Amino acid sequence: MQFDLFENPSAVPGIDVEPLPRPAPIEYHRTVPGYARTPLYELPRLAERLGVARVLVKDESSRLGLPAFKMLGASWAVAYAVRTNWLPDAEGVLSPAELGERLQDRAAKRLIAATDGNHGRGVARMAKLMGVGCLIFVPEGLAESRIRAIESEGAEVRIVAGSYDDAIRRSAEEADAQSLVVSDTSWEGYRDIPKQVTNGYSTMFAEVDDALSEAGMGGPALVAFQAGVGAFAAAGLQHYRASGRPTHPRTAIVEPLTANCLFRSAEAGVLTEAPPPHPSTMAGLNCGLPSQLTWPVIRQTADAFIGIDDESAYEAMRALAESGIVAGESGAAALGGLLAVADGGSPEQRAAVGLAPGATLLLINTEGATDPVNYARVVGAPPEQIETEAPARRASAGVLRHGI
Numbered sequence: 001m002q003f004d005l006f007e008n009p010s011a012v013p014g015i016d017v018e019p020l021p022r023p024a025p026i027e028y029h030r031t032v033p034g035y036a037r038t039p040l041y042e043l044p045r046l047a048e049r050l051g052v053a054r055v056l057v058k059d060e061s062s063r064l065g066l067p068a069f070k071m072l073g074a075s076w077a078v079a080y081a082v083r084t085n086w087l088p089d090a091e092g093v094l095s096p097a098e099l100g101e102r103l104q105d106r107a108a109k110r111l112i113a114a115t116d117g118n119h120g121r122g123v124a125r126m127a128k129l130m131g132v133g134c135l136i137f138v139p140e141g142l143a144e145s146r147i148r149a150i151e152s153e154g155a156e157v158r159i160v161a162g163s164y165d166d167a168i169r170r171s172a173e174e175a176d177a178q179s180l181v182v183s184d185t186s187w188e189g190y191r192d193i194p195k196q197v198t199n200g201y202s203t204m205f206a207e208v209d210d211a212l213s214e215a216g217m218g219g220p221a222l223v224a225f226q227a228g229v230g231a232f233a234a235a236g237l238q239h240y241r242a243s244g245r246p247t248h249p250r251t252a253i254v255e256p257l258t259a260n261c262l263f264r265s266a267e268a269g270v271l272t273e274a275p276p277p278h279p280s281t282m283a284g285l286n287c288g289l290p291s292q293l294t295w296p297v298i299r300q301t302a303d304a305f306i307g308i309d310d311e312s313a314y315e316a317m318r319a320l321a322e323s324g325i326v327a328g329e330s331g332a333a334a335l336g337g338l339l340a341v342a343d344g345g346s347p348e349q350r351a352a353v354g355l356a357p358g359a360t361l362l363l364i365n366t367e368g369a370t371d372p373v374n375y376a377r378v379v380g381a382p383p384e385q386i387e388t389e390a391p392a393r394r395a396s397a398g399v400l401r402h403g404i
């Protein structure tokens with residue numbers, strides 16, 4: 001397990017955060033078919049291995065009918081974009097189907113996105129729920145299973161020669177009066193929708209707060225986030241490092257060593273590209289450019305940046321499987337970063353990332369086995385088998401579930 005670590009000298013405990021829109025994203029999410037709060041597990045074996053008091057894992061391997069957290073951001077951002085652009089007079093909380101019903105000339109309307117997997121599938125699912133068309137651009141080399149998953153939502157998929165960032169550029173050219181581009185990364189003049197993607201992710205952290213308060217537990221002392229463009233991490237950082245919160249946990253960002261754009265940006269003190277190729281199997285994290293929108297939040301509130309090799313993520317996938325949690329390469333990456341530091345780091349490095357004996361660590365497993373072939377190769381059993389065995393595995397590993 002190889003890693004790079006950078007401690008951020010620019011981090012401050014709390015920052016002023018723009019309040020979430022009202023009604024809050026979680027109220028809208030409750031109207032999306034299949035909504036249920038995802039589980040929050042406590043994993044004692046991992047706590048022992050990492051040398052902390054508690055490890056909590058919020059398991060997003062099944063969220064709104066898809067095997068990743070991304071639908072939270074995609075569904076909220078699509079609803080926001082549709083309302084702002086096509087239904088400016090609509091009021092109240094409206095479900096995706098209700099939004100679709102109110103659209104004029106629905107058959108001519110399309111949602112457009114670029115993706116390396118999960119975001120595009122979320123947008124495609126929303127298009128299906130609303131009854132509008134959908135066109136998704138993907139970079140060449142994306143796993144066939146990920147492309148099929150997007151197509152299974154009824155979307156047209158177009159492969160773009162080049163990287164994820166090339167696919168983003170290509171998607172932006174499609175915007176017109178009948179075609180809404182719903183991207184999870186921002187660029188010059190395109191900030192409103194990516195901001196809503198991040199706002200949509202707030203639902204996960206609101207649910208963690210609810211589960212912990214139902215269990216009579218305090219907040220985490222350390223939260224680690226896997227990052228691609230940084231929208232997911234920024235949602236958590238805005239939640240936990242808002243100046244109004246009573247306590248501010250330490251935070252760490254984990255990226256592939258080969259797509260470490262946030263790490264490089266933190267080191268340079270300015271937005272910096274991690275040039276392609278991005279060969280990591282942590283496909284959702286293979287981003288060469290941070291989101292301009294989320295970078296300022298990350299720069300101010302991420303205490304440590306960790307770059308990892310694929311083997312570190314694989315080690316985390318196996319550790320989670322042992323405790324009955326199915327995690328894909330990207331979903332397991334934050335744990336991979338902490339395992340790499342715990343196993344191979346110096347005491348100073350462990351302290352720098354916040355691995356302390358009394359600490360409660362929070363991680364989010366952001367995806368299930370989105371590449372089942374690689375999953376079976378890494379874990380030694382197909383995801384369906386781990387799924388079937390999950391209750392027994394959780395019981396034998398002493399896993400607890402907090403809240404409902």
Ligand SMILES: Cc1ncc(COP(=O)(O)O)c(C=O)c1O
Binds near residue numbers: 184232
């Ligand atoms: C499973 C998974 N986890 C984490 C991320 C990182 O999200 P972001 O690109 O917002 O940093 C992604 C991005 O696609 C992902 O697919």
